[in-house]
Each structure stands twice: as structure tokens, then as C-alpha cells.
Amino acid sequence: MKFSFTEDQRLFASGLRDLLANECTPAHVREAWENHTGHLPELWSRLAEMGVLSMLVPESTGGMGGTLLDAVLLFQELGRACVPGPVLEHMAVAAPALANTSWGPSLVDGSQIATLWVDNSPYVAHAQVADLVLRNDAVITGFSSTDVHGIDGGRQLFTIAGGTESTASAQVFGLAASDVMALASAAYLIGASERMIEVAAEYARQREQFGKPIGSFQAVKHLMSDALLKVEFAKAPTYRAAWSASTGASTAVRDISMAKALASEAAYRASRSTMQVHGGIGYTWEADLQLWMKKSWALMRAYGDATFHRRRVGASVLSK
Amino acid sequence: MKFSFTEDQRLFASGLRDLLANECTPAHVREAWENHTGHLPELWSRLAEMGVLSMLVPESTGGMGGTLLDAVLLFQELGRACVPGPVLEHMAVAAPALANTSWGPSLVDGSQIATLWVDNSPYVAHAQVADLVLRNDAVITGFSSTDVHGIDGGRQLFTIAGGTESTASAQVFGLAASDVMALASAAYLIGASERMIEVAAEYARQREQFGKPIGSFQAVKHLMSDALLKVEFAKAPTYRAAWSASTGASTAVRDISMAKALASEAAYRASRSTMQVHGGIGYTWEADLQLWMKKSWALMRAYGDATFHRRRVGASVLSK
Amino acid sequence: MDLNETSEESAFRAEARAWLEANVPTSPLPSFDTEEGFALHRVWEKKLYEGRWSAVSWPVEYGGRGADYIKWLIFEEEYYRAGAPGRVNQNGIFLLGPTIMEVGSEEQKEKFLPSMASSEIVWGQAWSEPNAGSDLAGIRSKATRDGDDWILNGQKIWASRAVWADWCFGIFRTDPTADRHRGLTFILCPLDLPGITVRPIAQLDGDTGFAEIFFDDVRVPVANTLGEENKGWNVAMATAGFERGVSLRSPARFSEAVNRLIHLWRTYADPTDTALSDAVTDVWMQAEGYRLHTYQTVTGMLEGRPIGAEASLNKIFWSEMDVRIHEIALQILGPEAERMEGPFERWVDGFLFSLSGPIYAGTNEIQRNIIADRVLQLPKGM
């Protein structure tokens, strides 16, 4: 029994972190919000080149041949940087699910962009920048999209109409697309939470009130420690879920649900606590904190909210 | 519209507070615990003399002729002092319900002691010191009782067997005995909570760690402020419930349930927070705090716990 | 105790209800944090004023009805029940107005109160500064005496309504040698004077409910001083006490929100899901508890008991309740909770707005300190 990542897995994640530190700063994320696409084409190319987009695509079809365990730290890094656009949908589901189809090559090299419509939601995130939308049973192309004004500028929300459907399966590694997305979102939310806490800690070290840095007040310390606690205890379950999903464990769906429930609640708590630490500044459009907060409020509900996933865990562990 | 008590109501309550400050100190309460009766005969006589025990008995049958609104501040004072024994059961239900029976006079003057068995519980509190047990439909006398070791030494718990039953009604002011007890317990719990908070505040002013009184630390301040908040916002609902019960308002049962739910949760929170403020001392038999904590843990469940009462409120306000 | 309305109170309620039913705009106005919405809200305030409903608790001579606090609460209940527009001049009518009545000169009352009641003048608030948020005593903006004028210099932030308002009120340092709470003066200032720059601050929802105000050698008459020179802290605290105490968030606001939540729950939620129905019941009890607590406080005020740290208890209670109400609504809404615009936009917008509650008018952390220090008498520890 061994609960740790390999050197390779860690190196890839830290390489991605380095890339994102330059190519996906808060200014970049704001650019994607403000040009109303929620997408960064430059960054998209870098992620394709690095192999992030094709991480889960088999080597036989030109991908990196990674498992969800190989990908989970990458999802987390994407969340840390608040990467906008359909990167999770594309890399975690569409690219591997469609690897053997005619769309495969263009999804692997990122020259075409895919998003998903597998949730119970009437809305499709990222539809405007997507060349194709993958549903559970079909690929849709040539659709038209109407902006319905999602709260997160990096996850623009649309209804779609029209287009052509072709039969396809959105299963990945034997898992339903929504389950794979729940896992990816959980890891992404953990990265986002970590970053919110870092940003707030930095603010608390600098900002002075009553003649002292506010981070020296116990109220602030405890608010932040409690937020950190929830994030830290969501991590191991998320990594375990990735392992279960990668090994086809019989508990994979339960484990994914546990991860998504815990990560959703940790992210919400982190958003609330770090905003409170920021005070008025945290309530402004100018503060970068909003980028992660709004992403958290969107993803905590997408692909099943904490209640949905908790109930799935409950159904598994309480019955008998 | 006027939300305040009369001068008379306040004076009676403050008279009771003065009496209890002398006759029901923590040392007295411990005496009742340690002699395994959970009862203080001396104090019982004082409460009878003062008219507390007969507050709700009509004047025509020798009582004070008060309403539940007249009694609610008294319940609260009894809780502040953690008065042991069946005083709530006797004064709030048994004495007024049986006023017109042959037991009436001895209940009014306190020469006989009554307790209740109206809950869903298999246990009867205070049975050992009670001359009679009032059930919803009957008075039981001459029973035998077996101690089942209740957690609160001032509310000893028994099963009873045998005895003689005579038909009687436990209704008071048109309310079921358990509802009247829920109201009385709510007010008692508020008094107990206030006192726990006072005791902990006093401790926090005296106790030093890291070279300062612990009450100067924000963590302690906030723990206690939050406890106070819950108690303060349980008060008005409890007083309103007493008014509704006194005036036969159609919302009386809902209002009582709201009071009991809020007071039960406030008392539990107060017990937890004040124990935490006390640190190790709060976990000992020696600390007086345990008297109120254990009373709270018993009464928060007796006569319907917070969940039971919340659901009753919900059934009333959510349906339609 | 008598929780039934008197016949006079019932008549007052009926009158308010009738007037509101006849006059409340049939469709919601645009946000008063937009230019168009601001203007429309001012028109609405004028109509309220004409009906003598804009400041019911003020004396008749200044445009009110001399209603006591109980009636004020009744009016608020009817106001929210009617779904009437937000109060664009809240800073003036509920905050500054009562302060002027308490400490203002006769001239100031004549000059400012009627135009406030009619919203001819809409007021912005200018208290906080970049380095004086929770710690208002850290104020650095200064007013320097020059003959009969003050010369104002410095920067204010989180000035609510200041983007479109006509005047603002704030505190300025007038004695630079005095420390912290001393040497501050409460000054009223038009927002169209030379030297004033107002920079809107976009909030989380993109609206500009707040602004920064830059003062660069702005000249106002010394007559615009409210209360004593160098006693501005006390004046401000009197206002803050009232703000946090009762008038900032009337109970009706939350009762109405909870009623809407119950409607949402009935329409969309699984009624057998006790986790959810418990949550809805909880906030119903909170809103009801807040209403009862306020009636109790207000009766106390009418009977001559001053409000003290209750203001802090209230502030924490309503702000956390407001967040909770909206959290539950968004949970019920599911995917719809991700839309900023659409049929449920009021809930999503209300959620964002609720998040400012635990922060503004003194963070809840500060309020907890105040409760600990003043009510629980714990030793100071900052």
C-alpha cells in the first residue's frame, strides 16, 4: 500500500504549473472574460503542445496514454491557475472518448475544440468556442448557441439549437462522462481552493488595520485555518478517487462522488472565508479573487453538487 | 403592539432570582445530586411559599392565577439557578391540571410532589421523589421506581411499575402537557444558557495563559459571542410562544415548537462553547459548569428535541 | 405584552397597504446603481414623499408622519410585501437624517431634512478609506480650516450610492495632532464641487454600487459641519449605532425573502427531502426570530431603554441569515444558479449581494469583538 505520486507524475504537474504561471496569469483569465469567449487560444495551443489536452488519449491514437491518476494533479494545476475554457471537458472526456473517431486527431492536437452536454443542465458551457459538443450518445456539430450569461466569465454558458448529430459514446475508461467530469472538477476545485487561500494569506500578511497586519488577528487565522483544513482533507479522497477510476475499482463511482462532495464544499468554504478576509476589496470586480470564487460557485454545482454526490455515497455505504 | 413584560412580571422574576441566589447555589444543586434524590426539600418549600409552584393554578383553587406569560420569566430564572427536581413538571402542568381534583390543595402548597410521564420516553424523571405521576390520561400513585441513571443528577431518571391509576387530564390552558413542558423547558434552557455564558465569561476574565486573560483572545471572544447570539435570538421567540399560549392564539403550538427548537440548539451551543473556554477544567466533575451542561443535554431532548420541533414548525409553515 | 395590533396600528397598516397597492410600479425598476435606474428610483422616492411615505418615522414638519418605531416596522412589512423598489436614499433617510435630528442645528434641519425626505437631494456615504476599513479610527482624509471654509483633501472608498448621488457625508481629520478617534469632524459635502472626483467601483456583479471619492482642495462652508468640531467620531458612532441597530435591515426584508424561498421550495423542491425542508424551516425561524427580536428591541426603545450592543448582535444575525437564505435558494435552483441573467436572476444577484453583508458596516469579526467587550465584558485584546 502506497499513497503517493510518482516522480514523473509530480514533474509533469510542476511543469504545467510553470507554464501556467506565465501563460495563465489573472490578467490572462480576465482577458478571456472580457473578450466574451471565456477562452485563451494561445494557452490552448501550449496545453496541446505539452500533451495536457491529450493526456488521456491512448498512445495508439497519438495521445500521451495517461490514466486518470496521471491526470489528477494536472486538473488540480489547471484549477490553481483558473484556466478558462473547455479544457476539462476536452481533455478528460471528449478527446479520449472520441480518440478512435474521425475527430480524434484534431482533438489530440487541439485544432478542434470540444465541450460536453452530459449534465442534467439545460445549458452547455463553452459552446460558443467549441467546434463540437459531445452528448452521452452523440456528437453535435454546426449548432447555434445563445449566451445565457453564466456567472463565471471563464465558463460561459449557452443554450444550443440545431446542428447535426452523429452517434458516439461519451464513456471514458468505462466511466460515464459525468463521473469523469465530477472527478476532474473535484481536483480543479481543490487547486482553485488552494490558490484562493494563498491569495488571501498574502493579502492578510500585507493589509494592516488597527496598526497590525490583519493576518495577526486570531479571527483571521482561524477563518483561514478552517478553510485550509477542508481543502487538505478533500485532497486524499480526490487522489484516491483517481486511483480507483484508473484501476477500475468497484468503488470508483462512490469514490468519485465522495471527492466531488468534499471538494465542492471545501471550495465554497474557501470562497467565503477568503472573501471575508479580503473585506470590501473581496467584493469588487477588480480583485482577482473573484476569478476563482465564481469558478468555484459554477463548478461546485456542475456535474452534480455536493448533495447529489453525498446522496450517492450514502446510497452505497448506508444500504444493506 | 407591545413586546415587553409588565413591571409586576419583572419584579416577580427578580424576586425569584434573589431567592435562588441564596437557596439554590451550585453547592445546593450538588447536594441534590449527591444525595441521589435530585431534589431540595427546603427550596421546594420556599418555592411553594413564594407562589412559584402554584403560579398557574387558578385563584379559585388557591393558586396565583397566573398565565404562561406570567410564568415564562420564572422558568427562565429556574434555569439560571439550575433548580433540581420536578419543579417544571409540577408547576407548569401537574398543579394547574389537577387543581380541581383532590390532589389540588397538596400540590398548591407543595406538600405533595408531582411529576409527569407524557413524553414518548420509557423513563419518568423525578419519579423517586414524586408522590404522583401524571400521565396524559391518568394519575398514578403508589408505584415503585427503578433508577436508570440519568446523566443529570438534578433530573434523576426512572422506570416505574405498579401503582394505582385514576383518570385525569394533563391538559393545561387547552394545551397538551408535552407542549406546555416544551415551552417551560425552552425558557429554562435559556436561563441555563445565560448562566453558562456568564460563568465562562467570568472564567475568561480571570484565567491567564500566554501572560494575558484568555478572554482577551479573539478566539475566545468569538466563541462566546456566537453562543450569546444564539441565546439572545431564542429569547423573543420563547416569550412570544408564552404569549401565544396565554392568549390561545391559533399559532400557539407552532410558536412553542419554534421556541423549543431554538432554545435547545442555543443551550447545546452554549454548553459546547463554554466548556471549550474552560479548557480542561470544564471537563471535570468539580467545575460547576457541568451542572448546567448536563441539565441542558437532558432538557434539550426531553419534551421533543430540536428536530422534532423544527419538523412541527416546518409542517405548519411549509405546507399549503 | 400584547402582540396584537392596536386599532390605530391596523388602520395605519391598511392605509399603507392601500397606498402601496395603488402606487408601486408594476414591473421592477432597473438597478439604482445604473444611471437610468437611479433616476427612476428618485422619481419613486418623490412619489413616496408626496404620499408622506418616504420617511414615516420622521416628524411631520420635515415630511414624515411622526410614526413610532412599531409603525415604522409595520410600514416596512407592507413595503416589502408590496414588492416596492429599493430605497435609493437610504443613506440619507435612515442614517444621516436621524443623526441630523439628534445633533444638527435648526438651520441644518430646515436645510437638509425636507430635501432628503423628497429625495431632491440623494445622499452618498463617505466613511471608509483605503486604510480605514474595519478600523475607522485610521481616517486620514483631512479638513483644514480656511476662514469660514473647510478645505477637504484625501480619499474615501466604499462610498455607497456616491456614483449618482448629490451630496455625501463623511468624517475628516481636523486635528492632525489628536490620535485615532479624536480630532475627527463630521462634514456634509455636495458631490459636484470642483476638486471632487468620483470613481465608480465595480462590484462582484459588475454594478457600481460603490465609489471612491477623491477630494483635492475641495472647499465647503464650515456651516456644513454636523455636530461639534473634532467630535465627528461620536457623531459617526451615533449613526453607526442606529444603522447597525434597526434601520439598516428591517425584518420585513428577510421575511419577504423567506416567503419567496418557501414559494421556490414548493415549486421546485422534493418535499420529502428533510435536509432541505429543515434548512428552509431554519431560515423561516431565523427571519421570524429576527422580526420578534426587533419588535422587542423597538418596544424597549419606546419604553426608554437605549439600544446598545444589540446593534452588533443584529448585524451578525441578519447578515448570516441573508447568506443562508440565498445559499438554500441556489441549491434548489441547481444549474439555474449559474446564470446571472434569466428568470432566477434575483436569487443569484441576491446571493452576491448577501456576501457583502458580513463585511460592510463593520465586519462581523469586529461585531463579535464588540459583543465580547461590551456585553460579555471580556478584556480588550486587540
Place this chain on the structure above:
Amino acid sequence: MDLNETSEESAFRAEARAWLEANVPTSPLPSFDTEEGFALHRVWEKKLYEGRWSAVSWPVEYGGRGADYIKWLIFEEEYYRAGAPGRVNQNGIFLLGPTIMEVGSEEQKEKFLPSMASSEIVWGQAWSEPNAGSDLAGIRSKATRDGDDWILNGQKIWASRAVWADWCFGIFRTDPTADRHRGLTFILCPLDLPGITVRPIAQLDGDTGFAEIFFDDVRVPVANTLGEENKGWNVAMATAGFERGVSLRSPARFSEAVNRLIHLWRTYADPTDTALSDAVTDVWMQAEGYRLHTYQTVTGMLEGRPIGAEASLNKIFWSEMDVRIHEIALQILGPEAERMEGPFERWVDGFLFSLSGPIYAGTNEIQRNIIADRVLQLPKGM
């Protein structure tokens, strides 16, 4: 990452399970905080020792099996699964033992470890003092050098197991001129020496799991010093780190409690009440999360990463989880939750015990400070 057991681990688990099934007492022992229960628990420890199960992670030479931390966790899982008795010598085997292995001399290892593994010597803890609870640096009990002896004077409190234990370990001030954390020395001391008075402290449940220890000119050899003189703080902190980190509350304890809770829920609760099933699911996830987090920490330790402030995270997490597990159980029990004795006494007793969790071994408030300071790098503010 490989969360499957190795065949060696599975074999170890099977061996432990078989031994425990054959040896665990069929009915529960009386509380080890009674004289009779203490003696019976010592007998049980002896049996464990004879099976080489009393200190599985210790080296073979001192009575252990040299099991790595993963195996230690496996053993704990089997131990709780078997419903085996509480560990009366926990202070020794899990706290002092590892410290002795880290800083003790060869003589000390020889002398103390085997007798500890066999529970021939049961150890009490003597750290806190009346004025040094959360603030251990406030220690006043002193040890004065007299030739080859220390003369101990002072008072300790919250000394767990000290009522019936044979020896105790604690820190004493040896350099009265040094401030706070400096000038303290870690000393081991028999509890039957002249000058020692042990006064039991009754807990909430009436049992005496703690004691005060009064030292009145108690003479112990200087050879009983553990680690360097005047470096007792560092020695104590090493122990405290381990205590708070992993060994104080092994995950199996909570997994087992949650399994019992689920059984209680299945037997007595309304399965359609989602508020309750959500609560039970939540603590299941917490116990499972704690287990996974511990496996992650322990793998890190095996791979050479030291445990740091994770100890504080763990302490808060398990202590709050333990309270929550018992709160839910008591809610399910209803009126039965008011009985100290009876069929559900373990739950009621467990509830009382759980309340000590957020307090002892450093209050959770202190742990939150530690996390803020060490992990989040917030400025010190005491």
C-alpha cells in the same frame, strides 16, 4: 500510488486478525480508569506483548515487530475491528517510547522499552500545570540539581492514567533564569516515591482518568533525564508532534465508531429522513477521509518527508469528527441518550469523552494558530 495491499501486508493483516480473534476478551473490560479495570487492562497488555502485538512498530529487540507505519495502521484496523480493549499504556507505547528511541541513551532504551512493551511499567503523563495548560511554556514545577539527583517540586495536572500508573514523564524547570521555552528538562519519575501525592480528578463521567500530581522534594537520579538538560522543550515537542500527528488517534478508531453508528442508524432511524442520512454519510466520509489522509501522511513519512503542521490539522479534524459522530448517535437514541448506564452507555460515555478531544493535547484554538502561523505563514499575533 497503489492502494492495494502487498501480499506481505495482507499476510500481516491475516495474522493479526487470527490472533485477535483468538485472544480478545469476549466481554468488555471495566474502564481502565478504575482499579480493577486498570489491572485487567495490564493483563491484556501482557498478553498482547506475549503475542508480540503490543508495540508492532517498535524494533524487534525491544519487543516489537519492526512493522512500518502502513502495517501499524493495518494492525490498528484489525485491533478496532476486533473490539479489543483500550490501550492502558498508550502514554508509554505511543508517546514516550518513540521519544526514548529518538533521544534516549542505550541504557535508557534497555531499561525502559521492554518493560513498557510488556506493560510491567505503565506510564502516566505529567505535562500540564494549573497555569500551563495551552501555554506549556508557563511550566513552573522545578527540578533542582543535588549531586547525582534531581529534587522535584511543584504540581502537575491532567496527568492521564496517573492514578494507577507506575511511572510518569514530564518537563520541569531546571534553569529558573531562562525564559519560557528554555531551561526545561524532560524527566522520568516513578510514582511511588516519597514526596509524591497523586490526587485523582473526577471527569464529567465521574471516572478518574486524570490526576493532579504533587511533587514535594521528590528525589530522582539525574540518569532519569531524557535528552539534554535544559532541552526538555524540544524533547517534549518531538513527542507532542508524534502524539498529535498520527498515533494519538488512529483512523481505525473512527472508522469503527462510524460503522457502529451506521448499524445504529439501520436499526433505529427512519431511512427516508435525508437530514439524518446525510449526517451519517458525512461522518462516514470524514472517517474515510481521515483514513486516506493518514495513509498519505504515512507514505510520505516512509518516503522521507517529515510530518509538520499536519499534526495540527489532524488534531482538529479527528476531534471535531469524534464529537459529531457522537452527536448524531445521541440524536438517533432520543430519550436513551439521557441514560449514563444501560444498553447504549457506550455512546453516551463516548459523547462525554469526545468533548475532551477539542481541548486536550493542545486546544483546537491553539492548533488553528499553529496552522495559520506555520502553514499559511501568517504573522504571529499572540
